[in-house]
Amino acid sequence: MQTETVEGIQGWKGSALALLAGAIMPLAFAPFYFFPVAVLSLVLLFASWQQVTLRQAAWRGWLFGLGMFGVGVSWIFVAIHVFGQSGLFLASLLTFIFVAFLALYLAVLGWGIKKLAPGQFSCFDLVLLLPVAWLGFELFKGWFLSGFPWLELGISQIEGPLAGWTPVIGINGVSALVALTAGGLLLSWQKRSWQWFVAVLAIWVGGQALKNIEWTQPVGEPVKTAIVQGNVPQNIKWNPEQLVNTLALYQKTTQAYWDNDLVVWPENALPAFYHQLENFYLNPLRQLALKNNTDILLGLPVQDVETQQYYNSMMLVGEKQGFYHKRHLVPFGDYVPFEWLRGLIAFFNLPMSSFAPGTINQPLLQAAGNKVGISICYEDVFSTEVLQALPEATLLVNATNNAWYGDSFAPHQHLQISRSRALETGRPLVRSTTNGISAFVDHKGQIQSETPQFEQSVLTQTVQPRQGETPYVSWQRWPIWLMSLFMLLLWAYYRQKNSG
Numbered sequence: 001m002q003t004e005t006v007e008g009i010q011g012w013k014g015s016a017l018a019l020l021a022g023a024i025m026p027l028a029f030a031p032f033y034f035f036p037v038a039v040l041s042l043v044l045l046f047a048s049w050q051q052v053t054l055r056q057a058a059w060r061g062w063l064f065g066l067g068m069f070g071v072g073v074s075w076i077f078v079a080i081h082v083f084g085q086s087g088l089f090l091a092s093l094l095t096f097i098f099v100a101f102l103a104l105y106l107a108v109l110g111w112g113i114k115k116l117a118p119g120q121f122s123c124f125d126l127v128l129l130l131p132v133a134w135l136g137f138e139l140f141k142g143w144f145l146s147g148f149p150w151l152e153l154g155i156s157q158i159e160g161p162l163a164g165w166t167p168v169i170g171i172n173g174v175s176a177l178v179a180l181t182a183g184g185l186l187l188s189w190q191k192r193s194w195q196w197f198v199a200v201l202a203i204w205v206g207g208q209a210l211k212n213i214e215w216t217q218p219v220g221e222p223v224k225t226a227i228v229q230g231n232v233p234q235n236i237k238w239n240p241e242q243l244v245n246t247l248a249l250y251q252k253t254t255q256a257y258w259d260n261d262l263v264v265w266p267e268n269a270l271p272a273f274y275h276q277l278e279n280f281y282l283n284p285l286r287q288l289a290l291k292n293n294t295d296i297l298l299g300l301p302v303q304d305v306e307t308q309q310y311y312n313s314m315m316l317v318g319e320k321q322g323f324y325h326k327r328h329l330v331p332f333g334d335y336v337p338f339e340w341l342r343g344l345i346a347f348f349n350l351p352m353s354s355f356a357p358g359t360i361n362q363p364l365l366q367a368a369g370n371k372v373g374i375s376i377c378y379e380d381v382f383s384t385e386v387l388q389a390l391p392e393a394t395l396l397v398n399a400t401n402n403a404w405y406g407d408s409f410a411p412h413q414h415l416q417i418s419r420s421r422a423l424e425t426g427r428p429l430v431r432s433t434t435n436g437i438s439a440f441v442d443h444k445g446q447i448q449s450e451t452p453q454f455e456q457s458v459l460t461q462t463v464q465p466r467q468g469e470t471p472y473v474s475w476q477r478w479p480i481w482l483m484s485l486f487m488l489l490l491w492a493y494y495r496q497k498n499s500g
Helices: 002-009 012-028 036-048 054-072 075-083 088-116 123-141 153-157 161-191 195-210 240-255 274-292 377-381 383-387 410-425 471-475 478-499
Strands: 223-229 262-264 295-303 310-317 322-325 365-367 370-376 395-400 429-433 439-441 447-450 457-463
Touching: 012 036, 012 054, 012 153, 036 054, 036 123, 036 153, 036 161, 054 088, 075 088, 088 123, 123 161, 123 478, 153 161, 153 410, 161 195, 161 383, 161 410, 161 471, 161 478, 223 240, 223 429, 223 439, 240 274, 262 429, 274 295, 274 310, 295 365, 295 370, 295 395, 310 365, 310 370, 322 365, 370 377, 370 383, 377 383, 377 395, 377 410, 383 410, 395 410, 410 429, 410 439, 410 447, 410 471, 439 457, 447 457, 471 478
Parallel strands: 223 262, 262 295, 370 395, 395 429
Antiparallel strands: 223 457, 295 310, 310 322, 365 370, 429 439, 439 447
16 A cells, blocks of 8 residues: 555656656746745655656656756747747747757756665665765756756855855855755655754754855955946847947947946947957047046957957957957857758857857956956856956956847846856956846845846946955865765765665
8 A cells, every 4th residue: 555655646746746846946046036946846856756767767857857947948949039030939949959958967867866776765865865966967067068057056045045155165065055955854854853954954054154254355446347238139239230339339338437447348249350440449449448547348259360260259448458268158159069050040140150269278357457357158157167267366257248038037047147156256246248137246146236137228336356265266176076975985885784
């Protein structure tokens, strides 16, 4: 009778539960910020993996991923359909293929977990194996095929107590704590015991206490900064007829803010190559910047006239001039992985979609007397790449063109990711976007001010640069690697001891 009851619960209802658990997971992220949902979602997933076969575990993992990514990255459809000019059916099909592929990661995860821990999860499975397995999933997802770290669970916790752990062990470490919390709560219910609940509570209380620690220190004078949000629509951005209007828009808007130390324009604010704009636009702009003792960081493509390669770049205009070339390119956005795809559909033939990656070790630009850690758009979703500018950088700048995603979850989710980079590094962040959400974020990852979406806007704030290293900057991912190894060895020891 007991077996029949378990099988009844774990039949189609278990599959539906896994799909539902994945679909509610994005509620933990922006723009909803219901951070406890991340824990609830994993509790339901882990429960659906109890007493199932390898095939059932894989199927439910895939269903969870289908729900999680189908809702959480639905903005992919907007980019393909609205701005990639693909039909409704084709855009839906391409989005489904992308989501279904990402869901395969969780199918493999479910299969692997049940291969190692068949039947009912033990306490060691729930609090040792599953958190490490989830961490491995996130790290693999953020690396494989150029990487897609979107929807890392640690990001969702920026408003909650676990955020205190972010400067210590990084976002992926916090993700592991979310999974540990889920395992501990399920274990408490499974064993009808309070001890695991108390252990989980201690982790959360510890995170809240860590929020009070100042890991970095102010350095130098505050920098009076302005962010210019031009709100040029994506569908006309690259039209030659629009170029003159765009150039005039950014220059005219900036004229009212020459009293700032630093002015930041978004990614590809100027939709023409540097060498095309140098003489008649950029040189005069530099003279105005020098006259007013202001530095400008602006986005534009830069072409190597000898190799004909071109880069997605940020340029420093002012007393010191320099370039940062985007290193981590977005497939099908910055470049098309397979050139033979061009011409098949409009989405594979987007304007300016053959960028070359910049070199890894580029010198930091020095703007307004500070070394700046720059990321362009998607780059700041890769935590370890942002760390490469530390500890030398005293402030962070992210320049983004998120006009591709319209009124979807993407701009809100990306801002939440950017906030997490500020929290991990203990540095203030200046975030300039094409059409919102532009923002000033302090070293604790809290938004100081932000722009509305889909409006021309200028945001001003005094930014205090900071120096020093958070534990995460100092140790990077070594602590979570070592802790994961320790947890796996401990799990293997108890597994063998109990099976013997």
